[in-house]
Each structure stands twice: as structure tokens, then as C-alpha cells.
Amino acid sequence: MSQAAPILEARNVSKYFHDPLTVQVLKDISFTIQRGEFIAVIGKSGCGKSTLLYVLSTMDTDYEGDIMLEGTILRGKKDAELARIRNNSIGFVFQFHYLLNEFSVLKNVMLPGLKKGDSSEKEVEHRAYEKLRILGIQNEALKMPNQLSGGQKQRVAIARALINDPLIIMGDEPTGNLDKKNSDNVFDIFSELCSEFGQTLLVVTHDLDFASKTHRIIEMEDGRIIKG
Amino acid sequence: MGKLLIIRISFALQTARWRQTMVAAVGVAFSITMFITLLSFMAGLNDLLDGLLLNRTPHVRLFNEIKAPERLPINLAPEYQSHYNFVRSVKPKMERLQIHNIAAIIAAVEKDERVLGYAPKIGAQVFYNTGATDLTGLINGIDVTAENKLFFFSDYIVAGNFNDLNTIPNSIILGKEIAAKTLTNIGDVIQVTTSKGDIRQLKVVGFFQSGIQEIDKVQSYASLKTTQNLMGEAGSYITDLQIKLKDLSMAPAMAKEYAGLFETDAVDIQTANSQFETGSKVRTLISYAVGVTLLIVAGFGIYNILNMIIYEKMDSIAILKATGFSGKDVNKIFLFIALSIGISGGIAGLFFGWGLSAIIDQIPFNTASLPTVTTYPINYNPVFYVTGLVFALITTYMAGYFPSRKASKMDPVTIIRGK
Numbered sequence: 001m002s003q004a005a006p007i008l009e010a011r012n013v014s015k016y017f018h019d020p021l022t023v024q025v026l027k028d029i030s031f032t033i034q035r036g037e038f039i040a041v042i043g044k045s046g047c048g049k050s051t052l053l054y055v056l057s058t059m060d061t062d063y064e065g066d067i068m069l070e071g072t073i074l075r076g077k078k079d080a081e082l083a084r085i086r087n088n089s090i091g092f093v094f095q096f097h098y099l100l101n102e103f104s105v106l107k108n109v110m111l112p113g114l115k116k117g118d119s120s121e122k123e124v125e126h127r128a129y130e131k132l133r134i135l136g137i138q139n140e141a142l143k144m145p146n147q148l149s150g151g152q153k154q155r156v157a158i159a160r161a162l163i164n165d166p167l168i169i170m171g172d173e174p175t176g177n178l179d180k181k182n183s184d185n186v187f188d189i190f191s192e193l194c195s196e197f198g199q200t201l202l203v204v205t206h207d208l209d210f211a212s213k214t215h216r217i218i219e220m221e222d223g224r225i226i227k228g
Numbered sequence: 229m230g231k232l233l234i235i236r237i238s239f240a241l242q243t244a245r246w247r248q249t250m251v252a253a254v255g256v257a258f259s260i261t262m263f264i265t266l267l268s269f270m271a272g273l274n275d276l277l278d279g280l281l282l283n284r285t286p287h288v289r290l291f292n293e294i295k296a297p298e299r300l301p302i303n304l305a306p307e308y309q310s311h312y313n314f315v316r317s318v319k320p321k322m323e324r325l326q327i328h329n330i331a332a333i334i335a336a337v338e339k340d341e342r343v344l345g346y347a348p349k350i351g352a353q354v355f356y357n358t359g360a361t362d363l364t365g366l367i368n369g370i371d372v373t374a375e376n377k378l379f380f381f382s383d384y385i386v387a388g389n390f391n392d393l394n395t396i397p398n399s400i401i402l403g404k405e406i407a408a409k410t411l412t413n414i415g416d417v418i419q420v421t422t423s424k425g426d427i428r429q430l431k432v433v434g435f436f437q438s439g440i441q442e443i444d445k446v447q448s449y450a451s452l453k454t455t456q457n458l459m460g461e462a463g464s465y466i467t468d469l470q471i472k473l474k475d476l477s478m479a480p481a482m483a484k485e486y487a488g489l490f491e492t493d494a495v496d497i498q499t500a501n502s503q504f505e506t507g508s509k510v511r512t513l514i515s516y517a518v519g520v521t522l523l524i525v526a527g528f529g530i531y532n533i534l535n536m537i538i539y540e541k542m543d544s545i546a547i548l549k550a551t552g553f554s555g556k557d558v559n560k561i562f563l564f565i566a567l568s569i570g571i572s573g574g575i576a577g578l579f580f581g582w583g584l585s586a587i588i589d590q591i592p593f594n595t596a597s598l599p600t601v602t603t604y605p606i607n608y609n610p611v612f613y614v615t616g617l618v619f620a621l622i623t624t625y626m627a628g629y630f631p632s633r634k635a636s637k638m639d640p641v642t643i644i645r646g647k
Binding site for chain 2: 050054057059060079080082083084086087088092094096098099100101102103111112114115116117160164172
């Protein structure tokens with residue numbers, strides 16, 4: 001695969017919701033994401049930005065057009081293959097942290113790494129500690145998720161997204177549940193990941209303040225990209 | 229690595245709901261316990277009831293029945309071959325009950341690989357004389373050693389020693405009911421009248437009780453020699469040859485074969501006692517039906533707990549899928565939960581079932597009709613344990629199948645966006 005290939009490319013992506021009426025939520029969307037970009041997707045509620053994110057994330061496979069991850073077309077791949085792509089190449093941060101309460105913070109971070117299965121449990125643990133250190137929560141590693149504050153939980157979720165060194169991190173309103181201080185904190189982490197580690201990030205957000213600080217803003221309206 | 233991870237996750241999900249998981253496992257354990265106990269107890273009872281008769285019944289019995297001849301001379305004569313010949317009032321000819329050529333038959337039977345053992349026997353019709361009345365009776369002349377080896381004769385001796393039949397001449401072991409009727413004790417002498425009118429005196433050396441009153445009221449045992457003397461017959465006089473086979477199921481075929489070969493009558497155990505087999509089959513069927521029903525009920529318990537875990541852990545399922553677990557992995561996680569409930573409950577059930585059977589085995593069970601039985605009968609057949617475990621695994625797998633499939637088909641997007 002050539003170096004020049006964009007990390008993620010959408011070509012004429014359209015999507016329809018059929019229930020209760022057929023509505024076109026994404027209209028012929030095309031754009032590319034290059035390595036190391038920090039992109040915010042903004043737009044009003046219902047403009048299709050989250051839908052776009054889930055289509056790009058491979059979790060939603062019901063769309064028209066093509067999506068390419070590092071030049072590989074994702075259409076037609078099987079459930080297990082897509083799961084492996086998510087595991088290896090995409091990190092997720094959602095509005096809600098979705099930590100498993102039955103596992104410690106450390107194990108939560110380690111789970112996708114263990115699923116990947118290409119390195120020993122020791123190595124995965126080492127990597128998990130590293131990610132937690134980057135996010136400044138290495139001291140909470142052995143606690144259970146319900147012993148952490150909301151901001152800390154979201155940082156654990158970010159560490160989990162990072163564990164397999166993904167090509168791209170996708171965020172769906174990652175600061176939506178956080179107060180100003182924690183939002184800033186998460187933004188600082190994202191921008192540090194981008195500047196220091198060259199991490200590519202694609203974040204859907206309502207927070208214009210947050211978006212204004214990113215490298216590139218994609219603004220959507222009514223299922224189309226109107227800017228960016 | 230991948231398998232281990234799935235096992236770890238399913239354990240974590242179980243421990244999060246350990247109380248319900250426990251209840252489901254206890255449900256399985258209970259049903260397996262009852263399944264094992266029920267089958268062991270039923271099979272024990274079956275063995276007991278069958279043994280009551282079948283143990284004492286030869287697999288093949290050779291004898292000579294007095295009956296009208298099947299082949300009449302006229303049918304053999306060449307000039308009447310093409311006719312229908314009607315002969316009225318055909319009567320059995322004067323014939324003795326003994327099996328002809330017994331020595332040759334015994335020699336042949338002894339050589340037969342399929343035969344476990346044989347015991348010759350004489351049936352002698354007598355009257356027991358007590359005071360002014362006579363009681364009808366039957367003295368069985370037996371080869372004491374062979375009879376005991378093949379038909380557990382000593383099990384039914386309630387007083388005295390069966391070996392005395394061999395050592396004390398003209399001795400008899402009386403049925404318990406006869407002894408009670410004639411007020412005879414061990415050491416007393418009883419007077420019998422044979423079918424030919426001879427009167428003999430026999431020394432009572434013991435009592436037997438078969439558990440079947442009709443037998444105890446009529447039958448007595450003596451040695452072959454004593455009986456032959458009683459009848460005034462020679463040493464070759466044998467009326468029955470009882471044969472026990474290595475494989476019971478061969479009895480009907482062998483009975484037919486022997487009847488042709490030795491020109492005697494032969495009856496097999498299946499023909500003589502068909503109702504016993506039917507009885508045990510139906511009883512076994514009922515216990516299996518009850519056991520399987522219990523397991524299915526336990527299966528619904530597992531189905532419920534898995535559904536509950538899935539509804540509670542929808543978020544976890546969604547994030548597992550988002551972070552790279554495929555539908556198949558999620559399916560495996562929940563199937564593993566189901567099977568671990570099934571296996572742990574099943575194995576616990578096997579132990580409890582064994583324990584409960586062992587307890588029942590200790591409960592006293594005394595009945596006049598079964599002198600050798602002192603506790604409730606239990607059959608510890610390993611087949612029940614294997615069947616129980618296999619059934620437990622099958623039902624839990626079935627119970628886990630649909631919830632697991634639901635979990636694996638769950639769309640993470642709808643769950644995550646629903647928040």
C-alpha cells in the first residue's frame with residue numbers, strides 16, 4: 001500500500017433510513033482524511049453526523065458508495081473481518097464510557113489488546129500501563145471503574161481506544177457528558193495525541209469551542225457536507 | 229489466547245450475577261440429582277422384581293411334556309399321503325416324564341460355548357400327610373451345588389443349611405407355608421405319599437421362602453438322589469434340564485435349536501415370563517420421562533438467566549463489538565456461560581444423585597415376601613450417570629442457543645446511539 005493513500009476515504013456515500021419512512025440521511029458524501037489530521041465534524045442534531053461516523057466505523061454496513069481504509073474497500077467484508085479491522089485499526093470514544101464494571105481499569109484497557117492476540121498478556125499489560133500514563137491515570141489502574149469520576153472514566157475509555165495503536169480514533173460526542181474542565185482536559189489529550197504521536201482523530205461534536213481548536217472542521221447540514 | 233479471553237469475559241459476566249447463576253446451576257443440579265436417584269431406584273426395584281422370578285428361572289428349560297402325538301402313523305403311511313386324514317380322540321401314549329437319553333444331552337450341553345451352566349431337576353408330585361388330611365405338593369429334586377450356583381438357592385433358605393440335603397439321606401427342605409400348616413420344625417420327620425401311592429418319611433433340614441406364596445405353599449426341595457428313591461426310579465431319571473446362558477437374549481433361538489436337536493420340549497425365559505420384561509420396560513420409560521421433564525424445566529431456568537444477563541449487559545455487548553469482538557465471539561461468550569452452568573450443575577447433580585441413592589440404599593426395607601432384601605434396592609449403573617450428564621449438557625446448550633444468538637445479532641450502533 002502506498003504511503004500517499006489517505007487513512008480513510010469516503011466516496012459518494014449515501015445512506016437511507018427506511019423506518020418509518022424512507023429518508024435519505026447521508027447524501028453523496030465524499031471526503032478524505034490524511035494521516036495525522038485532527039478533524040471535528042459539526043452540525044445540528046439530525047444532520048447525519050453521527051450516522052456518518054458509524055458508517056465510517058464499519059459498525060453500520062447498510063450504505064451506498066464506498067469507504068476505504070488505507071486504500072482497502074470495506075464493502076462486502078464479513079462480520080468477523082470487520083470486527084478485526086475495528087480491533088486493529090479503529091479506536092472508539094463515545095459520549096458514555098462503556099467500561100465493563102466486572103473488570104478493573106487495567107483489564108478494561110487491555111481487553112481489545114488481548115482480543116487482538118498478537119502479543120503476550122504481559123506485553124499488553126505493559127502497553128496498557130503506558131497508555132494510562134499518557135493519560136495521567138496510571139495510579140487508578142487497579143481500581144474498578146465504578147470507583148472513578150466521570151472524567152477519569154472517559155480517560156480510561158480513551159486509553160482503551162489507544163491500546164492497539166489504531167490508525168484512527170473516532171469520537172462520538174466524547175465530551176458530551178463532561179463539564180468544562182474535563183472537556184478541556186479531553187481536548188488537551190486529543191491534541192497532544194495528535195501533535196506528539198501523530199494520531200489521526202475524527203471527532204463528532206456539538207461543542208463549537210472544542211471544534212474551533214481542531215485542525216479541520218467538517219460542517220454538515222441535512223446529510224451533506226457544506227464546509228470542509 | 230482468544231479462547232481464554234472469552235472464558236474470562238463469560239466468567240466475569242457470571243460473577244456479576246452470581247446469585248441468579250447459582251440458582252440456575254442449582255436447578256440443573258436438582259434435576260440431575262432427581263434423574264439419577266429416580267433411575268437408580270427404579271432400576272433397583274426392577275432388578276429386584278425381575279430377580280424374584282427371573283433369577284430362579286432357567287433361560288432354557290428342557291422337559292418332556294405328556295401330550296398327544298403330533299405325527300400319527302396314518303399320516304406317515306405312503307398310501308394315505310394325498311388324503312386328509314381325520315383321527316378322533318387321539319390320546320397321549322403311556323410314557324414317563326423323564327427326558328430320554330439325558331446323559332448324552334448333558335454331555336452336549338456341557339460342550340456348548342454359549343451355556344453358562346446347567347442344573348438337572350426332577351419334579352415329583354406328592355401329598356404331605358399331616359394328621360388325617362393330605363396337602364398336595366411338589367418335591368423338586370435338585371443338584372444342590374449347581375442349583376445354588378445358578379439360581380442362588382441359598383438366598384431363599386430362611387432356616388437350616390441347604391448343604392444338609394447332600395449330607396443327610398432322605399432329607400427335605402420345606403416351603404415355609406407348608407411348615408407352618410403342618411406345624412413342622414427342623415429335625416422333625418414329615419410323611420409324604422408319592423403319586424404311585426408309596427409312603428415315605430423325610431427328615432426336615434430347613435425351610436425356604438421364595439417370596440411367592442403360591443410356591444411356598446406347595447413346593448419343597450430334596451436332593452436328586454432322594455427324589456429318585458422316592459419315585460422308585462433309576463439314577464438316570466431326570467424330568468427337567470435347566471440351562472443358564474451367557475447371553476439371555478439368545479434363549480428363544482437356542483430353545484428352538486435344542487428342541488429339534490434333542491427331541492424334547494424346550495421353553496425359553498422370554499416366552500415363559502414375557503410380562504416381566506414389559507413391566508420393567510414401562511417403568512424405565514416412566515423414570516426417563518420424569519427425569520427428562522425435570523431437565524427441561526431446568527433448561528428454562530438457564531434460558532431465563534441468560535436472557536436477563538443479555539438485557540443487563542447490552543452496553544457491554546455493544547462495546548465488546550465496537551472494540552473488535554465479532555458476533556461469533558459474543559455468541560461463544562454466552563454459550564460458554566450456559567455450558568458452565570450446565571457442567572457445574574450437572575456434575576454437582578451427579579454427586580448429589582449418587583449421595584441420595586446411597587442414602588436410599590441404607591433405608592431398611594423388610595418385607596415377608598423378599599427374605600434376602602433388607603434395604604431399598606438401588607442400581608448404581610454408570611450408564612445413568614453418563615446419560616444424566618449428556619442430557620444436562622444438551623438441555624443447557626439448547627437453553628443457551630437462542631439467547632446467545634440474540635446477543636450475537638445485537639447491533640452495537642442502536643445500543644450506543646440509544647444513549
